[in-house]
Amino acid sequence: MSETNVALERLHNFSAGPGALPAEVMEEARDELPVYGDLGSSVMEISHRSPTYTAINESAKERMKALLGMGDDWHVMFLQGGASMQFYQVPLNFLHAGGSADYVNTGSWSTKAIKEAKRCGSVNVVATSEDANFNYIPEQSAWRTDPNAAYLHFTSNNTIFGTQFAEDPTADVPLVCDVSSDFLSRPISVDRYGLLYAGAQKNIGPAGVTAVMIREDFLQTRNIDLPTMLDYGTHVNKLFNTPPVFAVYIVEKVLRWIEKNGGLEGMVARNGEKAATLYGAIDATDFYTGTAQGGSRSKMNVTFRLPSEDLEARFIEKAKGEGLLALKGHRSTGGIRASTYNACTLESVEALVDFMRRFEAQNG
Amino acid sequence: MSETNVALERLHNFSAGPGALPAEVMEEARDELPVYGDLGSSVMEISHRSPTYTAINESAKERMKALLGMGDDWHVMFLQGGASMQFYQVPLNFLHAGGSADYVNTGSWSTKAIKEAKRCGSVNVVATSEDANFNYIPEQSAWRTDPNAAYLHFTSNNTIFGTQFAEDPTADVPLVCDVSSDFLSRPISVDRYGLLYAGAQKNIGPAGVTAVMIREDFLQTRNIDLPTMLDYGTHVNKLFNTPPVFAVYIVEKVLRWIEKNGGLEGMVARNGEKAATLYGAIDATDFYTGTAQGGSRSKMNVTFRLPSEDLEARFIEKAKGEGLLALKGHRSTGGIRASTYNACTLESVEALVDFMRRFEAQNG
Numbered sequence: 001m002s003e004t005n006v007a008l009e010r011l012h013n014f015s016a017g018p019g020a021l022p023a024e025v026m027e028e029a030r031d032e033l034p035v036y037g038d039l040g041s042s043v044m045e046i047s048h049r050s051p052t053y054t055a056i057n058e059s060a061k062e063r064m065k066a067l068l069g070m071g072d073d074w075h076v077m078f079l080q081g082g083a084s085m086q087f088y089q090v091p092l093n094f095l096h097a098g099g100s101a102d103y104v105n106t107g108s109w110s111t112k113a114i115k116e117a118k119r120c121g122s123v124n125v126v127a128t129s130e131d132a133n134f135n136y137i138p139e140q141s142a143w144r145t146d147p148n149a150a151y152l153h154f155t156s157n158n159t160i161f162g163t164q165f166a167e168d169p170t171a172d173v174p175l176v177c178d179v180s181s182d183f184l185s186r187p188i189s190v191d192r193y194g195l196l197y198a199g200a201q202k203n204i205g206p207a208g209v210t211a212v213m214i215r216e217d218f219l220q221t222r223n224i225d226l227p228t229m230l231d232y233g234t235h236v237n238k239l240f241n242t243p244p245v246f247a248v249y250i251v252e253k254v255l256r257w258i259e260k261n262g263g264l265e266g267m268v269a270r271n272g273e274k275a276a277t278l279y280g281a282i283d284a285t286d287f288y289t290g291t292a293q294g295g296s297r298s299k300m301n302v303t304f305r306l307p308s309e310d311l312e313a314r315f316i317e318k319a320k321g322e323g324l325l326a327l328k329g330h331r332s333t334g335g336i337r338a339s340t341y342n343a344c345t346l347e348s349v350e351a352l353v354d355f356m357r358r359f360e361a362q363n364g
Numbered sequence: 365m366s367e368t369n370v371a372l373e374r375l376h377n378f379s380a381g382p383g384a385l386p387a388e389v390m391e392e393a394r395d396e397l398p399v400y401g402d403l404g405s406s407v408m409e410i411s412h413r414s415p416t417y418t419a420i421n422e423s424a425k426e427r428m429k430a431l432l433g434m435g436d437d438w439h440v441m442f443l444q445g446g447a448s449m450q451f452y453q454v455p456l457n458f459l460h461a462g463g464s465a466d467y468v469n470t471g472s473w474s475t476k477a478i479k480e481a482k483r484c485g486s487v488n489v490v491a492t493s494e495d496a497n498f499n500y501i502p503e504q505s506a507w508r509t510d511p512n513a514a515y516l517h518f519t520s521n522n523t524i525f526g527t528q529f530a531e532d533p534t535a536d537v538p539l540v541c542d543v544s545s546d547f548l549s550r551p552i553s554v555d556r557y558g559l560l561y562a563g564a565q566k567n568i569g570p571a572g573v574t575a576v577m578i579r580e581d582f583l584q585t586r587n588i589d590l591p592t593m594l595d596y597g598t599h600v601n602k603l604f605n606t607p608p609v610f611a612v613y614i615v616e617k618v619l620r621w622i623e624k625n626g627g628l629e630g631m632v633a634r635n636g637e638k639a640a641t642l643y644g645a646i647d648a649t650d651f652y653t654g655t656a657q658g659g660s661r662s663k664m665n666v667t668f669r670l671p672s673e674d675l676e677a678r679f680i681e682k683a684k685g686e687g688l689l690a691l692k693g694h695r696s697t698g699g700i701r702a703s704t705y706n707a708c709t710l711e712s713v714e715a716l717v718d719f720m721r722r723f724e725a726q727n728g
Contacts, residue, residue, distance in 0.1 A: 009398070009399040009404070010398060010399055010404060010405060011404030011405065012404075013404065013405045013409055015405075015409060015410055015411050016411065017411070017606065018408060018409055018410060018411065018412065018606065018609055019409060020405060020409050021406070021408060021409055023398055026397050026398030026406050026408070026409075027397070027398050029397055029398075030394050030397035030398055033390050033391070033393055033394035033397070034373070034374060034387060034390030034391050034393075034394055035373040035374055040373070040374060040375030040376075040377065040687060040689055041374060041375065041377045041379075041384060041689070042385070042390050044382060044385060044390070044570040044571075044614070045377055045379060045382055045383060045384050045385055045390075045570075046377075046379055046382060046690070047379055047380065047381070047382065047690060048382065048571065050690075080444035080445045080446070080449075080572065080608075081444045081445055081449075081593060082444070082605050082606055083605075084592070084593050084604070084605040085444070085445075085593045087592075087593075088591045088592065088593055088594070092591075112592075115592070116591060116592060116593075119591055199606060201606055201609075206408040206409075206608075206609065206610050207408075207412065207606045207607065207608055207609045207610070208444065208572045208573070208607075208608030208609070208610065208611055209572070227452045227456075227480060227483060228448070228451075228452065228476075228479070228480060229445060229448050229449045229451075229452055229480075230452070240448070241446045241447075241448040242381065242382065242446055242563060242565055242571045243571065243572075244444075244570075244571055244572030244608065244611070245382055245565075245570065245571045245572065246570050246571070246572065246610065246611070247572055247608070247610070247611075250408070323404060325404055325405070326410070326411060326414075
């Protein structure tokens with residue numbers, strides 16, 4: 001990547017997650033090992049209640065709220081367990097006895113969220129794209145929503161099928177969203193939401209921390225008498241137990257990097273340019289075929305096929321030889337997947353497109 | 365610390381957790397940023413299903429089993445949520461409808477574990493040292509155990525009160541232990557156990573990963589139809605969701621460091637020498653008073669008092685000025701606490717003892 005002086009070592013990383021992080025964040029982390037500033041140890045080796053970590057944690061929370069335009073009515077928490085734990089924790093807190101919640105099913109992650117919600121109560125699947133192997137986002141006009149639902153849950157971006165909501169839905173009830181794979185890649189109309197959760201390992205940090213944002217009025221609607229660690233009320237306003245200190249420390253650096261690169265509008269421009277470049281290359285020829293339907297294409301995970309599985313295998317292998325890493329599609333779908341999260345550079349995408357043209361010329 | 369060439373920068377770290385890690389592990393981590401070997405990225409930026417991470421994960425599991433003498437009937441998992449999540453997950457899996465479990469109460473962590481267990485079923489507190497502010501480990505001969513309990517739960521080391529079980533208890537039922545704060549500091553008679561869990565951030569790694577070891581026959585006694593992420597069966601033999609990749613990577617390095625330093629017997633010698641040095645200094649004078657009773661003293665967290673709280677505050681401040689960090693006792697107890705986990709060096713303890721002698725001479 002040409003942004004830094006490690007161009008010769010860091011290759012083009014299209015990993016679907018854990019994904020590429022900004023090179024300068026990795027360099028800062030290196031420079032702060034084995035000793036962080038004048039601390040006398042690394043940041044991994046200090047109490048989570050120390051002034052140093054408290055400052056990092058508060059900085060991360062405040063920067064995240066500022067980037068998203070969240071007011072004082074929002075809480076930011078750095079929890080553990082990934083989105084998979086949130087699939088259960090959300091309905092445990094907010095699906096009430098005798099009530100129900102609305103879910104949109106756009107792929108594997110939604111399906112898992114629905115499965116866990118059904119343990120807690122009644123689930124109304126308002127729309128699904130399962131009929132076309134999840135290659136599109138169902139039109140909101142056709143959703144069969146329930147105005148009495150506790151919330152409406154959706155997955156904003158689907159890493160496996162390469163689809164993404166083009167915009168925030170609207171609903172009569174609070175939205176709850178798994179934003180793991182496009183979090184902080186664009187602005188969010190946070191007023192429509194009660195809760196947002198994101199495993200960090202796509203756009204905002206390393207694996208091992210889950211950002212959960214919850215609005216105070218929605219928090220107050222949760223069920224009572226929950227297991228301590230699974231009650232969101234345990235974690236707002238205080239550190240109940242030891243957080244994943246190093247992961248939050250990296251997240252804080254990534255947030256600074258986003259700010260420095262124009263905030264969420266800067267990310268929109270950056271990600272838009274990458275997506276236009278890559279989809280443009282796919283659409284310019286019949287050799288490559290995008291798998292997601294037009295209006296549903298993801299700017300984070302670009303999925304496409306070649307004329308045969310043999311050619312796909314050769315494509316992945318030859319790309320790797322040229323320093324274009326982790327292009328293999330998810331094991332459940334096959335094909336090619338280039339993940340172009342925030343930290344992925346335009347240079348990386350251009351290198352991929354250049355490779356695609358040459359590969360087609362040799363194999364088309 | 366004199367073991368490495370960063371002696372001038374790394375100070376003497378007595379943090380109760382997240383605690384000190386071996387200096388050479390921190391240096392290795394630095395050297396592998398921003399690029400790990402020939403990977404083209406850091407280890408934070410690769411799929412958890414990649415060959416590189418798979419090798420790290422398998423190495424960590426195998427090394428842990430080898431250190432503890434665990435056979436093929438043991439599963440090792442790297443989960444999230446800390447011991448606090450295990451306080452709930454253990455009884456959710458193993459406290460059966462109509463049954464009960466035995467718990468020994470030796471302090472704050474045990475008390476929290478008991479609280480969560482009561483949500484799941486009947487809890488029999490077989491012994492408690494609450495009568496003396498948890499300054500001792502109750503004699504096993506006086507425990508009122510239930511031969512039909514699903515398991516017997518205890519906390520092997522109590523960070524706040526500076527107490528530690530001198531040896532593994534015996535029981536007619538499988539032992540379940542929160543070994544967070546003395547894990548891999550000494551051998552464990554694993555045959556007596558059904559499950560062991562340890563937040564990594566004391567002896568084996570950074571915060572954000574929880575090692576859980578479970579024996580196959582005990583696993584088979586768990587309840588059915590549990591929330592996916594909270595069912596131990598979800599996590600044995602496979603990675604269900606994205607693990608805390610970087611934290612496990614550090615744990616793997618710490619395990620290698622333990623091996624290189626004589627394994628668990630090496631840790632016994634190392635920790636024994638540190639404890640003898642520090643308790644020796646405390647017992648040599650009336651100026652310092654150990655808070656834990658004789659047979660219950662912890663080799664991991666050495667807690668003591670000075671003649672007044674004013675002197676304690678001055679002790680902590682002056683020690684910090686000499687590069688002796690994080691000696692303040694837990695906020696619930698006050699006093700002084702020197703945590704001497706595996707990675708804490710004898711040189712650090714000797715520096716502390718030297719300071720203690722000078723401080724007494726000036727203030728005694």
